[in-house]
Amino acid sequence: MALSKDRRIGKHAILLLLSEDSSEHVAMLEQLNWKSCTGKVGAMDTHKVVAAIETAAKKNGVINPDLYRESHALYHAIIEALNGITRGQVQIGSVLRTVGLSFAVLRGNPYENEQEGEWVAVSLYGTIGAPVKGSEHETIGLGINHI
Template sequence: MTLQLSHRIGRMASLLALGEQIELPAECVSCVGKVGTMDLQKVVASIETAAKKEGIIHPSLYRETHALYHATMEALEGVTRGSVQLGSVLRTVGLRFSVVKGKPYNEGAEGDWIAVALYGTIGAPVKGAEHEAFGLGINHI
């Protein structure tokens, strides 16, 4: 039950969020997008909307939406340094995100996993007061 080196979905999601052009294995699907806001719900909604629109997750399957949510929240913990708050503590983000879904294990019965990567800036809502941030979340479906 080892990880396939060519199917590291977290690495692929990270590179896509950083703006790299990569070739995904045939078994993987992905999407990228951008979001800028002081509202945490808008970050989550933007990622979920993009993943559904691009066919990464099935719109009516709760388990896929739930897995995406947990991967997104884990990635947001990295961006916000563990305090998953934005506007309520006067912070804003400008993020590029990516979502990758695939089978990272040699054993197909392990099923699909989903990775969310976030890269961009976070800081006070004052131009020039932000700094770079990165977050990665991976969850099984």
């Protein structure tokens, strides 16, 4: 059950998110038979961030919207990534904070043994702060869950 060095799903999710030109990275991920999508969301409500990421993953075929276990795995990866963004307190608007985030969702098998199955990773990067222009700072988060 060894994690493959060149198939680390969290690392690839972060690289995909931060790459200036993601097309080359996406092509490499497709060779691994991995699925991915990227997007942006800005909100003062946590549920809007979750909804934007879930919608993008479903519309881009990263997860099957008809299988609860896939939506459930994605949800937990999103919440884990939000924990990083919000420093462990998954609250935004209720504590007068707003976020402007880019996200990447990646699905694949990071193990040498294919029988280990697929995992989903969610990476978030952007700003968080008071809802006043110029009162924000950078933030990053990563969540990984098995499907």
